[in-house]
Amino acid sequence: MSKSDVILKIYTILLLGIIYVPIGVLIVFSFNNSRNRAVFTGFTLENYYRLLADERVWSSFYNSIWVAIVVTIASVFFAILLSYAVTRYDFKGKDILDMLLLIPIIIPEIVEALTLLLFFIIIGIPLSPWTIIIGHIAFDISFAYLVIKARMAGYDPQYEEAARTLGADELKTFFRVTLPILLPGIIAASLIAFVESYDDFIKSYFTRPGGFSTLPVHIWSMASRRGVTVDLNALATIVVIIAIFFAYIRIKMERWM
């Protein structure tokens, strides 16, 4: 190993360490007994007790979960139909469709959110949890589509042809052959769609009705106050642990696929 390689190695290890520091600090301060200072004054579990007794945290957590479940089911359903059409049939405008489906991922979310809000106002649809769900589905279709299409394009259509030869009609073939083969892709897509919705802040914030908050919206209302409040740290610690759990499942999934 040359000298420059050693320097590179040390640098990489340092960088990998430093990017964990802010999150580590966040967790450490969730046990701080001083409520609004960035100095560690003593260990306490008080912040967690207060958090778990907070009605708003629970309701926003519950909202995030059910919104994400509805969003996931709808967007994965749409994505399965789309991927099936794109990988099994030839038609005009396929490339354009493929490109159009990338747009919801590329467009900055703030613009997506404001145009959707304006749309609801002009059309006269009152804001409700369903307006949030609609907004989330609009970008989640693309995420789910990319994953499921990749899985669909990656396996041999001969399995389907064999089933057809043996006398199964197209619907039966789809449910008995295609869907089981697609399952890992569908699970991976569901996981990504769920996390994207559960984690979303901008679209939820713009298209939510007054008084309705998801977890990220609640986090924002706490984080955008001046200074620091350790109340949020306890919540953050739990959310971070959930995020790492999701990350772990995602890695397992990738190995499995």
Added chain:
Amino acid sequence: MSRLEEERKPFHIKILDRIRASKLLKIIVLLAPASIFLAIFFFSPFIIALMYSFNMFKQVVYTYVFVPRISLEYYIRLLDFPGIFVTMQRSFYYAIVTVILTLLLSYPAAYYIGFKLDPKYKSTAVLLFIIPFWVNFLLRTYSMKFVLHDEGLVNTLLMTLGLIKEPIRFLGTDLAVIIVMAYDYMFLMFLPLYGVLEKLDKELLEAAATLGASPYKTFLKVTLPLSSPGIIAGSLLVFIPAVGEFIIPMLVGGVNTTTLGTLIYSFFITVRGEAGWGIGSAAGLIYIIFIMVLSYLYIKLVGAEVQFG
């Protein structure tokens, strides 16, 4: 099947049969749900926003009606907004500095992991790099408040080492916004860089060395040009969200860190009403057009790169 039997079939079965028989109908049935959904709830809102920004809707009591007129009022009011040019300039400044910082910070690591590290450890190293970025964006940003606070980690460290006497005031300044943007967006630069460097043919470097090039020269003349698609992709991936960022300037910035993003946010959320939404959507559309131009240039540039390689 006799003709009679065919006619006796219930209506919905007839429709299903028709769909089964025609390939075109099948494709339509498969594509329709998502296409209709996205047409209504993704693409048409952009058209509505465009029309709104040109003042083509009028509020009548609680509803909005279409008025056939085109007025640049909202765009003019946006350009008349006090400090608008400073704000735009600041957004660009933040985004460009963030791109440069993330590039400088992640290139050596992407180079080491993609190029020098034992292939056995590569995927683990990449994973270690991206795990922090799976944590919610708001929380990642909020966590930096603790690091940059007057009594925070950085100031405590610098004071303990005796490098400074008074704490450096980070929060509320440009510096804080830039540091946090670099932290939050680094992985968007790292991933494409790693992708390119990992695939780079090592024999090319050996060839350069055999021909007498110094490692320094090999890097400048071979590695760096060949990794430029990654640099361009990463720069774009960082620049697009960075130039419209509103969460970071609002959380760690102050009164002097308004950006294009915070402006759009305040028009829509704080000002509200016809004027707020009109001016806000004018700003949003300018942002979108700018991004489309950039993406187009990117496709042109990288397309040329691919042919070159």
